[in-house]
Amino acid sequence: MLRGYGAALAVDAVSTLLAVVGEPVLHATSFVMLLTLGALVIASRFGIGAALLTAVGGAISFDFVFVPPAMAFALPNLRDGFTLFVIVAVAAAASVVVEKLRRQARRARRAAEFEGRRNAILSALSHDLRTPLSALVGAGTALEEDVLEPGERRAFSRVVAEEARRLNRLVQNLLELTRLESSGTGRKVQLQAIDEVIASALSRLKRPLEGRTVRTDVPEETPLAPFDPLLIEQVVLNLLENVLRHTPAGTPIEVTGRATADELFVEIADRGPGVPSGDEERVFEKLYRGVADRRGDAGTGLGLTICRAIMTAHDGRIWLENRPGGGALVRAALPLRRNPSVDLRRSLRDQEDT
């Protein structure tokens, strides 16, 4: 911004200098045109504030150089006063137009970035849909043809049920992504209780969590916060599913909700192998897959990417730490003192910067 004002004053200085040096040959109109051109250039580079400074500075110079007595400040007569007014008005109008064009261009660029990012995740997800689908088609056809031994029948039925559940998880993430898009304008969100969202996610994963010790800790005084409960539940679900997938059966899980003065945290900690040192940030990248996926069905590799998209949409953040003593800890933080609206478009856009 300061650079803009500096440039504005520079344009004024150069125009004035030209006007003073060229005064014997140049008409005052040339100065006015020169100044208008300068204001336009400044508007396109630095916005309306700097452009207005150019115009006002130029008007003062005009007064100094051209309004009689020349080379002195004076109250302008009606004609010169009108010229001064026009200089400022033209600069203002021009910079308003330029500013509008700039905003349009910026919006278009952001929308394109957002679309690109979202499409990349969507196409990766869609690709991943084929894996459970082909298993379903294969197992389903075999069951239909009725050529299987009883043992095989049971095994294939289990394949159908498991792959259908996996397909459901994928589709659910896909739907949350479309929600991210459709609520793009930043809609109002209501006050929610984080313990309820955690409890709901845990109860939806009741069956896969059997055999695990899950310790939950949310202090009674934890404040309410504005967020989209379905999207934040999806974050908790994705994180828990990640833990189930990447840690040995029977190892404990800790789910914590807590608040600081300005953030609300959800933290999920496990006692699995953690992530390779240095990969703590990379795990949030699209299609990152851990080295040791337990059953080879790591799912999408998009779970954490989607978590980050959702958290960014809430002006929040999410990161992973390796725990001392082994295991991974993912912390997701939501801002507490924010105007309660979620700019869901921001999510995928800002991921480009991280």
Place this chain on the structure above:
Amino acid sequence: MNEPSAVVLIVEDEPHARAVLQVTLKQQGYVCLHAATGAEGVSAAIEREPDLVLLDLGLPDIDGVEVTRRVRERSAVPIIVVSARGQEEHKIEVLDEGADDYVMKPFVAGELLARVRVALRHNRAAESASDAGTVQVGDLVVDFDLRRVTAGGSEVHLTPTEYRLLAVMIRSSGRVLSNRQILRQVWGPRYDEQLGYLRVYMKKLRYKLEPDPTRPRYLVNEPGVGYRLRMPG
């Protein structure tokens, strides 16, 4: 079985989904009727007097909210809505329009049958109009005459608002109530946007009634929709 002769009307346009519902229900001894469109569903719900309606939200002709509204003009039959995640606004609308509960797609048989049993029991309770002096759910007991609440055998002291909230929830136990329905019944119609009140008082109740308030057994939240007082088992 539970309601061996209960008649369930399935309003669902998709044949496979209908077949799965039908097999699940018939195995439990229910008698099934079906309708493939909203319009058929409305007339069947009124004319054939089923004991329960299972209503899919994504019908080809009229949407579920309208079906519910039309049925409710003429009949008090319990309606369970079958809908996908992500249709929360829709679910709230249908609940406010008089549907009794919803099941989220994809569901497992146990879940569906539990909802069906609750809805049928409520229907009977409504018919006998027995607003009993005492209601028990699991180890929660509310004595409406004495305004006394016990959890796990010991008496719990509740503030008047907490008591009203628990009373509203336990009268509809097993069923989901939308946030707005609860706010209106407990605080009054001018408070139906004050979600913060509801959340805060739910938490207070949980801390007084639940063994582990962060993993509630009874007062569970349905994200984006409302609350349910879950029946054990």
